[in-house]
Amino acid sequence: MSEPASEFSPGHAPVPGPARAASHLRIVLVGTQHPGNIGAAARAMKTMGLRRLVLVAPERWPDEAAYRRSAGAEDVLGDAPVLGTLAEAVADCQWVLGCTARSRRVALEELSPRVAASRAWATANRAGEVALVFGRERTGLDNDELQLCHAAVHIPSDPAFSSLNLAAAVQVLAYELRLAVLEGAAVAPLPSTLQGEAELRTDPPATHAQMEGLFGQLDAALVDLDFHKGRASASAMRKLRRLYLRAALSEREVRLLRGILADTQRMARLAGQNGS
Amino acid sequence: MSEPASEFSPGHAPVPGPARAASHLRIVLVGTQHPGNIGAAARAMKTMGLRRLVLVAPERWPDEAAYRRSAGAEDVLGDAPVLGTLAEAVADCQWVLGCTARSRRVALEELSPRVAASRAWATANRAGEVALVFGRERTGLDNDELQLCHAAVHIPSDPAFSSLNLAAAVQVLAYELRLAVLEGAAVAPLPSTLQGEAELRTDPPATHAQMEGLFGQLDAALVDLDFHKGRASASAMRKLRRLYLRAALSEREVRLLRGILADTQRMARLAGQNGS
Numbered sequence: 001m002s003e004p005a006s007e008f009s010p011g012h013a014p015v016p017g018p019a020r021a022a023s024h025l026r027i028v029l030v031g032t033q034h035p036g037n038i039g040a041a042a043r044a045m046k047t048m049g050l051r052r053l054v055l056v057a058p059e060r061w062p063d064e065a066a067y068r069r070s071a072g073a074e075d076v077l078g079d080a081p082v083l084g085t086l087a088e089a090v091a092d093c094q095w096v097l098g099c100t101a102r103s104r105r106v107a108l109e110e111l112s113p114r115v116a117a118s119r120a121w122a123t124a125n126r127a128g129e130v131a132l133v134f135g136r137e138r139t140g141l142d143n144d145e146l147q148l149c150h151a152a153v154h155i156p157s158d159p160a161f162s163s164l165n166l167a168a169a170v171q172v173l174a175y176e177l178r179l180a181v182l183e184g185a186a187v188a189p190l191p192s193t194l195q196g197e198a199e200l201r202t203d204p205p206a207t208h209a210q211m212e213g214l215f216g217q218l219d220a221a222l223v224d225l226d227f228h229k230g231r232a233s234a235s236a237m238r239k240l241r242r243l244y245l246r247a248a249l250s251e252r253e254v255r256l257l258r259g260i261l262a263d264t265q266r267m268a269r270l271a272g273q274n275g276s
Numbered sequence: 277m278s279e280p281a282s283e284f285s286p287g288h289a290p291v292p293g294p295a296r297a298a299s300h301l302r303i304v305l306v307g308t309q310h311p312g313n314i315g316a317a318a319r320a321m322k323t324m325g326l327r328r329l330v331l332v333a334p335e336r337w338p339d340e341a342a343y344r345r346s347a348g349a350e351d352v353l354g355d356a357p358v359l360g361t362l363a364e365a366v367a368d369c370q371w372v373l374g375c376t377a378r379s380r381r382v383a384l385e386e387l388s389p390r391v392a393a394s395r396a397w398a399t400a401n402r403a404g405e406v407a408l409v410f411g412r413e414r415t416g417l418d419n420d421e422l423q424l425c426h427a428a429v430h431i432p433s434d435p436a437f438s439s440l441n442l443a444a445a446v447q448v449l450a451y452e453l454r455l456a457v458l459e460g461a462a463v464a465p466l467p468s469t470l471q472g473e474a475e476l477r478t479d480p481p482a483t484h485a486q487m488e489g490l491f492g493q494l495d496a497a498l499v500d501l502d503f504h505k506g507r508a509s510a511s512a513m514r515k516l517r518r519l520y521l522r523a524a525l526s527e528r529e530v531r532l533l534r535g536i537l538a539d540t541q542r543m544a545r546l547a548g549q550n551g552s
Contacts, residue, residue, distance in 0.1 A: 044444055049434040072439055114455075155451070156458060158325040163348055168320055168447040175431070175448050179390075182432060225539040239532055247523035256515055263501040264540050271547035 019049070021181050024124035026052040027170060028089045030145060031136040033059045039069030040167030041134075042076040048174035049181065053080040054089045054131075069167075086133065086145045094128035095120065098141050098149035099169055101162055108152040116153040117176035121184050132173055137166050206254045214254050214261075215241055221261045224268035295325070297457050300400035302328040303446060304365045306421060307412040309335045315345030315353065316443030317410075322349040324450035325457065329356040330365045330407075345443075362409065362421050363484075370404035370481040371396065371524070374417050374425035375445055377438055384428040385522055392429040393452035397460045404481055408449055413442050423514070424484070426521045479526040490530050490537075491517055497537045500544035 027045055032038050035058065042053055053076050055061060061082060070077055083089050090096045097116055098108070111119070120130045133149065135141035146152070155172050157164050164172075206214075219237055222228060228236065249257075303321055308314050311334065318329055329352050331337060337358060346353055359365050366372045373392055374384070387395070396406045409425065411417035422428070431448050433440050440448075482490075495513055498504060504512065525533075 040441065040444075043439070043441060046437045047433040047440045047444075071441070072437065113451075156454060157323040158454075161322045161348065163319070164323045165316065165319060165347070165447075168316075168323075168444065171444045171447050172451050175389075175451075178432060178434075222536065225536065225543055227536055227539050236532060239529065243523055243525065243529050247519055249519065253515065253519050256512065260498065260501070260503055263503050264543070267501055267540070267547045268543050271543045 021121055021124040021184060022049050022177075023052070024127060024129055025050055025120060025177060026054055026089075026093075026129070026131050027174070028054045028056060028086065028131050028133045029058070029166070029170075030056040030086055030089075030133060030141060031059065032166065033137045034166075035060050035063030035066040036069045037137065037166040038063075039066035039071075039073070039077065040165075041170040042066075042070045042073040042080075044167055044171035045174050046073040046076050048171075048178040050174050050177065051076055051079070053077070055080050055082045056086050056089050057084060058082065086141075086148055090131045090133070090148060092129050093131045095123045095130045095151075096149045097130070097132050098146050098152050099132060099134045099173060100146075100152045100154050101140050101157075101164060101169075108146060108149060110152045110154050113153055113155055113173055113176040116151065117173065117180040119151075120177060121180035125184055132177075134166060134170060204251055206249045206251050210251060210254050211245065211249065214244065214249075214258055217258055217261045217265075221264050221268070224265050224272075297397055297400040297460060298325050298327070298453075300403060300405055301326060301396060301453060302330055302365075302369075302405070302407050303450070304330045304332060304362065304407050304409045305334070305442070305446075306332040306362055306365075306409060306417060307335065308442065309413050310442075311336050311339030311342040312345045313413065313442040314339075315342035315347075315349070316441075317446040318342075318346045318349040318352040318356075320443055320447035321450050322352050324447075324454040326450055326453065327352055327355070329353070331356050331358045332362050332365050333360060334358065362417075362424055363488075366407045366409070366424060366484050368405050369407045369484045371399045371406045371427075372425045372484060373406070373408050374422050374428050375408060375410045375449065376422075376428045376430050377416050377433070377440060377445075384422060384425060384518065386428045386430050389429055389431055389449055389452040392427065393449065393456040395427075396453060397456035399481070401460055405483075408453075410442060410446060423517060426524065479528045482525045482527050482530045486527060486530050487521065487525065490520065490525075490534055493534055493537045493541075497540050497544070500541050500548075 027041065027050060029038060029041060032055070038053075038055065038058060038061075045051065045053060062077075066077055067074055081089075097111070097120065100110075116132075120132065124130045132153070133141065133145070135145065141149075153173065155164060155169055215237070218240060219233065222233060222236065244257075247253075303317065303326060305314060305317060308331070314329075314331065314334060314337070321327065321329060338353075342353055343350055373387075373396065376386075396408065400406045408429070409417065409421070411421065417425075429449065431440060431445055491513070494516060495509065498509065498512065520533075523529075
């Protein structure tokens, strides 16, 4: 999103595309112990187009370490409200997701990050407020806090070493949210700007006829080189066809290869004229 | 290189399940400036079931900050070989992926983390060595380093604030790799009959060193053919590297192409001896 001022200012039209859904997504950090993690979480959010951070009872706040680790996301930190309880932080939310480090005994529906992000996007896209809640570094969310959540999301860490850093967990969820937002925006009928489209247009894929022209010249060049040395030529050509077809050559690449083959044939003629 | 664990020791049975594919995946950090990021990357890897870290020319190493930030992944740090160049770190790799912070002018095929992880898993699962390469915090990978890569992977950060932390980038890719490994383990009951597996087993993918051997001979052959005719040779070689890396050649295909090049060079010598 990255239009901090204008998007949220009164008097502006609704923001189209990715920014609109992202503006309804908030990240809530509960009882964070290390302020450096808050800064790193803000940076992770901003790289993924998320700007709404809410702090619930951080142990040390404000703190210089948070600003240092945010590395350019100071605005996210500066805009973050600091509240006393999780209940206040999610009071206006339609959907609250609690991030749990491991499968919990709490009987909440447990979602993968991908499914959670997709549902979060769907809610945010129809202007529903969504919160993703992350607990304390050591102890996570307590049971009362989990009771405020509609579902739990669990990052599938290795059970033998599940100690995901708090900011790393925020990064993974923010990444999945960004994919969901981008995919959602792609599905919506926006003017498309296909990635790589321009590049493809300037270097179009070779046509069938151009590929056959290349193979014909390659076949002739191998004969000129006496590559087959009496063996049948079909097997080598079959392998070469497969290789170059698999590479999905562009027109320009076909021209480059044919230029090399032309020089090869010229050289073979010269060797033949003079050598034999 | 870097065969830290018992998994690789002779006399051990193949590791079943997720660990098997993961044992062929390595994370390579090039020229890392802040040792804390190396520690955080090791932690990110270990939570996602990855253990093989390779360091190329870290600015400060070993360093206490790395061990502190690894928070329990000291074993991953302790097992990490420290090498001088990226070429050494990927010499035995069949597939090398370069992580780029933003879309590059380098015309490598650019994959999403999801697609990249899925292809990385597919290669690792048939015992191909795969490297995910991350560059310097500020400047990323240089162009020579990117030339060693078969494809680029780009985390879709917000273009307005794309400054993803190095360890956060490792976390996102490690997370996608874990999903791919878990999905692969769920999909492919072992021993698998992967599509084309039999063919692949008799015709293994070319290693990095074999590809470099091909490129060296191709470069020499173009000179012998006087293909460049006074122009700089770098541009043509860059395009040819890209084409053949994209094709993911097998060992046998490399031998076939080198056979053609050997005949080409022989013919060029003959033409030169007799013709000039």
